[in-house]
Amino acid sequence: MNKYLFKLTHFSLLQFFILFLRKLSFKNQQICTLLKKFSLQNKKLPSYEQAIQYLNSLSPDSKSSALKKQISEDDNSNYDLKIIVSTYNAANTIEDCIESILNQKTKYSLLIEVINDGSTDATKQILEQYTNRSNVVIINQENQGFSGARNTGLTKINANYLCFVDSDDILEDCFAEVLLDTAFTEQADIVAGGYQQFDNSGIIHEFNYQDNNRFDPYKLYGYPWGKIYHAALFNTVIFPENYWFEDTMLSYLVYDQSHVVCTVKETVYRYRSNQNGITAFAPTKPKAIDSLWVTQQLLLDRKNLKLAFNDEIYKVTLRQTCTNFIRCRFLGNQVQKAVFVVQQQIINDYFKNFALKDDSYLKIIEKAIKADDYLTFVVHAYLNNY
Structure with missing residues (x-):
């Protein structure tokens, strides 16, 4: 044995x-x-x-510290929401992901920043079709890992709120509208919505909150996706690099700095189950x-x-x-x-x-x-x- x-x-x-x-x-x-x-x-x-x-x-x-070496100054908030998409070798899924963002049914202004983190497949070529869009920014960089890609997106936020989307996931077309409606109405620091976990066979699991305008931040699920965050929450912090389980940062440095946390009952995010992901192996x-x-x-x-x-x-x-x-x-x-x-x-x-x-x-x-x-x-x- x-x-x-x-x-x-x-x-x-x-x-x-x-x-x-x-x-x-x-x-x-x-x-x-x-x-x-x-x-x-x-x-x-x-x-x-x-x-x-x-x-x-x-x-x-x-x-590797999660503290920014230089505290971010308030950027000019030209957009209501910045969507940070980190991608690595996601040629099979990145197009569906970006299309789900572009197809948002919303009155709000969106900035989409896609960080291609050193992909060696056709990801870079697929992303080229979006370079002529005024609200889409494509950044190609050497591989820096999940945290490094997200942190590139945090360098200059230029929006009131931000969110993180994994390149194999999909946004429901109500994502921006539902979450931002609540965020601006309640002046919220974080707004979280429900999600579906799926694979090629269909839906594996679904989770939904109740509508709540004063939710306990310590009861938020730990994933960074499926939520929007007030940009100010990331003025002093980033995701710690060269670690697995970097999302732990949210529980220690972000959630309890949030004074107003809201949840909505709608399903806003579709999370693709990845058998080859870090969680699995x-x-x-x-x-x-x-x-x-x-x-x-x-x-x-x-x-x-x-x-x-x-x-x-x-x-x-x-x-x-x-x-x-x-x-x-x-x-x-x-x-x-x-x-x-x-x-x-x-x-x-x-x-x-x-x-x-x-x-x-x-x-x-x-x-x-x-x-x-x-x-x-x-x-x-x-x-x-x-």
Whole structure:
């Protein structure tokens, strides 16, 4: 049995065992007791220094900040909405994407900026047909990754609001009208709409909000697409480059800086499921450790921006500890233990005197992290992610 297959088998057995415990509806203490009887208690955890060294040996932390080196001044807002489309080798989908933007039924003015991030297929040639349009800007650059492409679009915004569109996705023709109507009426910082997830066989999943003019920003889904943002939210921040899971930036540096967040019930965005995307294969790659590194970097950025460390950000971070751990699930027990130890240090550095008052699963995660209880953390990280 090769190394990868062994890890996959170990993970599958653990997942099956946790599902078994769920069905039995054991209380938390009973779960831990039973696990100990099965001798699944782990050996001694590494020190923080050992954990950092080991994880960096597998996938070094790029230490790429999400803070702009130069704070953006207010651009002349010649457009109501800037649509930033980042594309890489999307010859099969980019035309449908752009046509869905051009076919918006709206009274508002739109600026479309397409960043071709070093494509090696026919993407560049396909984009040439749009260069004669006055409100379409095509930028060809060397490959800089998803963040680098989006950040090019953030260099000069020139609009009241902005949004991000992936080049294999499609906008419903009501996207701009519905979201901007709410944005201008409510003077909103963020407006989010519903989305459909689809593939070649049809719709896989659909999600819709209720109309709400005072939505909790911490309850927004974490993807950058399907929303419009007031341009001022990106005066000081960009997407951290050279990391996977760069979208985490929104939860730490954008969402809670939004005073008025609205949602609309309409489906405005169609997200194409990509079996070759990072989400699909990330857990098998050492670079999945970026999930931890980017969390650590964003907390440092938050500190440098002098943003508050409050109960909500504490909850965001506790949830993120589970997400980071699960994203490394196929990398082996040694990696997961190291991730746990580094996250203990993160909680101690930024939230040492914090304590949850509610009795949610996060309270169990909190206690496990502070009590060095790796076993309980593992069980509840999996229980609440599957």
